[in-house]
Amino acid sequence: MIIAVMLFGIYLYLNKSLRKYSYQRIETNLIKQTSFAKSYIEENFTKKIQSYELDKIADKIGRDLGLRVTIIGIDGTVFGDSELDGKKLIEVENHLYRPEVQQALKGFSAAKSGIGKSRRFSATIKKDMLYIASVFGKEKLQGVVRLSMPLSEIELISSHLRETLILSLFLAFILAVIVSFAASLFISKPTKEMSLAAKAVADGDFSKRISISTKDEIGDLAKAFNFMSRQIKTRIEEVTTNKSRLEAVLLSMSEGVMVVDIKGAILLMNQSLKDFLLVKGDPVGKKPLEIVRNIEIQEIADNSLRLKRGVESREISVFLPEEKILLLHATPIIRDSKIEGAVFVFHDITELRHLERIRREFVANVSHELRTPVSSIKGYAETLLEGAMDDKENAMDFLKIIHSDSERLARLIDDLLDLSKIESDKLKSTLKQCAIEPIIKRVVFSLNKQAKDKSIKIQTDIPKDISDVLADEARIAQVLLNLIDNAVKYTQEGDEVTISAKEKDGFVQVDVTDTGIGIPEKDISRLFERFYRADKARSRELGGTGLGLSIVKHIVQAHNGQVSVQSVLGKGSTFSFTIAKVKKNGKKFTKI
Ligand code: ADP
Numbered sequence: 186m187i188i189a190v191m192l193f194g195i196y197l198y199l200n201k202s203l204r205k206y207s208y209q210r211i212e213t214n215l216i217k218q219t220s221f222a223k224s225y226i227e228e229n230f231t232k233k234i235q236s237y238e239l240d241k242i243a244d245k246i247g248r249d250l251g252l253r254v255t256i257i258g259i260d261g262t263v264f265g266d267s268e269l270d271g272k273k274l275i276e277v278e279n280h281l282y283r284p285e286v287q288q289a290l291k292g293f294s295a296a297k298s299g300i301g302k303s304r305r306f307s308a309t310i311k312k313d314m315l316y317i318a319s320v321f322g323k324e325k326l327q328g329v330v331r332l333s334m335p336l337s338e339i340e341l342i343s344s345h346l347r348e349t350l351i352l353s354l355f356l357a358f359i360l361a362v363i364v365s366f367a368a369s370l371f372i373s374k375p376t377k378e379m380s381l382a383a384k385a386v387a388d389g390d391f392s393k394r395i396s397i398s399t400k401d402e403i404g405d406l407a408k409a410f411n412f413m414s415r416q417i418k419t420r421i422e423e424v425t426t427n428k429s430r431l432e433a434v435l436l437s438m439s440e441g442v443m444v445v446d447i448k449g450a451i452l453l454m455n456q457s458l459k460d461f462l463l464v465k466g467d468p469v470g471k472k473p474l475e476i477v478r479n480i481e482i483q484e485i486a487d488n489s490l491r492l493k494r495g496v497e498s499r500e501i502s503v504f505l506p507e508e509k510i511l512l513l514h515a516t517p518i519i520r521d522s523k524i525e526g527a528v529f530v531f532h533d534i535t536e537l538r539h540l541e542r543i544r545r546e547f548v549a550n551v552s553h554e555l556r557t558p559v560s561s562i563k564g565y566a567e568t569l570l571e572g573a574m575d576d577k578e579n580a581m582d583f584l585k586i587i588h589s590d591s592e593r594l595a596r597l598i599d600d601l602l603d604l605s606k607i608e609s610d611k612l613k614s615t616l617k618q619c620a621i622e623p624i625i626k627r628v629v630f631s632l633n634k635q636a637k638d639k640s641i642k643i644q645t646d647i648p649k650d651i652s653d654v655l656a657d658e659a660r661i662a663q664v665l666l667n668l669i670d671n672a673v674k675y676t677q678e679g680d681e682v683t684i685s686a687k688e689k690d691g692f693v694q695v696d697v698t699d700t701g702i703g704i705p706e707k708d709i710s711r712l713f714e715r716f717y718r719a720d721k722a723r724s725r726e727l728g729g730t731g732l733g734l735s736i737v738k739h740i741v742q743a744h745n746g747q748v749s750v751q752s753v754l755g756k757g758s759t760f761s762f763t764i765a766k767v768k769k770n771g772k773k774f775t776k777i
Contacts, residue, residue: 676701
């Protein structure tokens, strides 16, 4: 466009000056030719020639020069004209007042060399003409010779010149376009390469490098670009590494983590929390209340976004559907003293709280269990001291009660010590291969007296080829003692107790079955808890501590076995436990 505008300007200027120049050239030529015609007339217009013969001279010069030649007398009479023949000359009007003639005549009278020129419409030949007139006459002024040229001819020349000009300017334009196109290609090629590389970087391909190594601005830019894309790559790698580190940390955390933005919408929730709160689908962008139907979590989230309070901790219960207790720490994210969001860390403390409850209950139970015999001992001892000693009969009864209560106390303390010992010995006791039958026989033997007292028959049903077990003999004996003792205790006179053993899936299962009072269904699941008794009164009456089955459970679990109970109220119960078996000839010692 610029080239086109410039060339057009050049065209306008050149066209104007060329026109002017060619016109001047033609005019100068015409002046020269006029002076030639003047000389020619002066040489040939002698006295011998009559003035009417001037027309022939005019015709001749006109022919030679190819121009219109007019010869005018000093009075303005036209003597000759190359364009008109003799007869017509008479009709030609007087030319004295033609401007060029007047100018030539005036010039002559002023400086002896009169030249006149004029550009006007010729009334004679009806055309725009350029006239050059010159006076002639050797000694005295004889007339005026006038050469004229149609302006259209001048126009023809200048239009020819214009055509040439247009053609050359057009060629110049084409050339300029080709050159500028080549130049722009030369400039745009590296720019294109750069823009492609920038696009690649934007699309995440940082391996793209610009291969321009020129020592100019483009080269500098390419170098800066390559450096920048290397830097971006390094930064992005750093960010990605940090992100995956953070993700790994969040993923491996057992605590639940949730991050919300300033509007309270979830930005992040780690897998632990999703699993814990049973979140299905993507929680990102949702409010906590949409994810977990718990108003407390939403409340804490709103509070920490509203108040710049630092870490806030609260214990909350959620039902999913069982109750879970969560300790929730909420921390607002503050940047430039503006809250931008908040981080929440959830700890599942259900088990902790459960254990605490069990511990509290245990302490309460122990105190209660201890208090009863202790206060009874104390009471009777005080009564004796206050004088009941003298009443021999009562004193004996009181002493018997004191004795039985202190025995109960001793049993309770023994059981408690046993329990804590089993728990602390869990990792120490050594399991040895041992035959189950002799242990059962020994325990049954030790309980024979009690059974006989109640006319209870204890039977054993143990296959001869039963596998040995891997066990701590003394502890297994304790398990059997507790179970058979209970079976005898909670059985009516004359009933039966059967101890049977069988092999099952790599274990030896021992069942202690009685035909006794049985256990109500609602108590079965809690029977192995400490101090839990199905029939409290009977247990106390029979001197039970409520710890027997708990001890059984702990010992069997320490052997990696399992305990179970089946019972029908009023019909009897079967307590079973399993212990890992070993081939009879194999010797095995395992530390647990
Ligand atoms: P206890 O010292 O009271 O016997 P245990 O832990 O040994 O304590 O037993 C817990 C409770 O289980 C007993 O109080 C009793 O109610 C019930 N129980 C245990 N064994 C039997 C059984 N063979 N038949 C009926 N009830 C039983």
